[in-house]
Amino acid sequence: MKHLAITAAVLALATPAFAEYPERAIEVTIPAPAGGGTDTSARKLATLLEEELGTSIAILNVAGGGGSVGVTQFMLQKPTGYSLLATWNSPITTVPQVQQTAYQPDSFTPIASTSETAYTLCVNPDFPADTGEAFLEELAANPGKYTYGNDGIGGTMQLAAERIFQSRGIEAVAIPFGGAGETLQNFLGGHVDIYGGSISPVLPYTETGEAKCLLVTSAAPVKALPQAAGLESLGLGDEETLLWRMVLGPAGMDADVVATLSAALEKTVNDPAYVEFLATKGEIPNVVTGAALTARVQGEYDALAKVAKALGLSQ
């Protein structure tokens, strides 16, 4: 009897993956404070995922350091499939450029990307340009004349803009703010010339005519901003930088567990209820899994490393 128990215990320890996953609650770390964009996206997704997986999901918000605090803490988790990280791309691909982090993009098991949105550059209605091309030409012709507000020094938004500027030889003065809300306030008050940030806060002002959005940082144009050019049409398609969200696990996760989770995420992200929720935030679903996701993370990391280095921000 005793032997049997020990054998069973040893077996159970040696072959955790053979058990039907998931058999207990999953903890999801969000490296951002409660209530922000990443948090609301992940919480909404978690409620749908709970149904799909038939287990409960506990959310743990660990804020700080532009996401690096939560991600670093997550590194201590074991790859059992019961600890996951729901993050936006910046802590993984941008923060390691400008901070000394204990992790690299390859320190995780990629599971699935979930949703994405582009950043946009907007000017006031009097700005002497009405198209994306004319906008870049005006900036190029006047080096150092225009100021653009962004989400923070070395943040994804700034690097996204600088990728475009550098490939066109543009010099604009970056004014870092605490977030898109602060940038928007200073843009509307005329304290900075160009709004740089996510689409949803500035969207209502394109309707009232107080903002003219001329560029988005995605290759394709964005439906909600008809005047803004996508990068593809400017011949800058390779310089796309998005704000996107993903679910990662600790390195070395079991392939079957990853497959179960990817499939569940693919289904829940494309659930009409979630797609509708994303639309209110100006985001669209885009599920990328497996090797393609690894390539997406690494490709963005490498491209942003080049920009950060050119700006003298690299660690």
Place this chain on the structure above:
Amino acid sequence: MGLISEILGGVFAAGPIVAMIGASILGVFIGALPGLNPVMAIALLLPLTYSMEPLVALGMVAGIYNGSMYGGAIPAILLRIPGTPAAIATTFDGYPMAQKGEAARALKIACWSSAIGGVASAIALMTIGPILARATLYFGPAEYFWIAMFGMASIGVMVGSDAVKGLMAAALGLLLGTVGLDQLSGVARFTFGEVWLLSGLDLIVILVGLYALPPVISLAEASDIKGLSASDLKLEAVKVPWSEVRGLVPTWLRSSLIGIGVGILPGAGGNIAAFLSYNAAKSASDQPESFGTGNPQGVAAAECGNNSDNAASMIPALTLGIPGNVIAALVLGALLIHGLQPGPQLFHQNPGLVGGFMVQMLLTSLLILAVGGAAATRIFAQVQRLPGVLLVPMILVLMAVGVYVINGRVIDLWVMFAAGAAGYILEKINVPLAPIVLGLILGPMAEQSVRRALLISRGDPTELFTRPLSAVIALATLGLVLWPILKGLKARRRPQAQ
């Protein structure tokens, strides 16, 4: 007429009413328990309301927000422990009043002042919100720099008897405020390679440690094992005479205006509103020396100031789509989840909902009178009867839980204890703590703003003085610094003339 009935019909439905009343009671409790704060409570509860109708969620936010700003005053008055950072200024005169046996009177004044501040703020939100919001757009980095300097100049009023110690405390606050990733250069300052320090020291963690721990240690030192008997607890309904109420009216008016002004400008918040209101009341008083010894005006100013910040802080969020603080950001997040698009069109597209939320901010301010005056104050005042041996561990557990939940980090508990130990020692050697708080809050605001302003002006410092608005605030700051000096000179000349 149709709009008003639509708004009132939405607000006076069963769900929103239950949400407002429940949340007001909960808010008072959250405010009264040190460590727990409204931001955390709203962030944790809001996701639970996503499936309900929006006015239930918004009623809950309004109740918790307004209730907690009053709730913070209860332990501030009874135990000298501010329940929320915004109640720090309430301890200055609230606790001395309680020591004089006027706890019930102080609580009553706090309750009425909170409600009045909240109502004034809600009225501002409903009537001149859009105008105020547009006015905030004139405030660029140069103006924000001067606002921070104006706040810091008020340290002069707060340093107490020993100016050198006060200034040293302010310098300590400024130093603590520099810790973390510099927002303008991306350089890590004083982080010693620690990742958790990159985002700086968490303000609430420091404030809970600095302000709540020293009184708890004092309680423990008293090693009281019996507690007060029911007869020692003077909580019979006290009448605040009409003459005294009339004396408080100017303070309420002044504090409401200050709170609304601080509220519409992002970055400061209820604690600064309370400090500035307290200072203004002290400066305007005939007996400034009676402040800090249990002057009801001090309690009224602080409590009215921190509540009148609330509804006003929603103005930029509801009219421009720009959240001025975390709670406003949470409200915008909730609106997004319900499929609403925050921005200048929000009210026009959803008048019933936005108007309803405004009415809820007003109603929950009035609910403070019912919830706070009748029920909560009486229940919480019983806390005074608990012996120290029970009270101390209970408060410590609550503080630890509250602080841990903010960022989900154990290290914050150590930061809290370190701040508490420092606060205890500083109090013993008569160093005032308020300047530390102001330095910690306003230092980063001043530094970032002035550097942003100089980035925008390409390094030209005249920009700080020549934009008309920046010049006005700069002159006001100068006036604030010179005012006590002039007053002192006048006072000195008068005896000579006689």
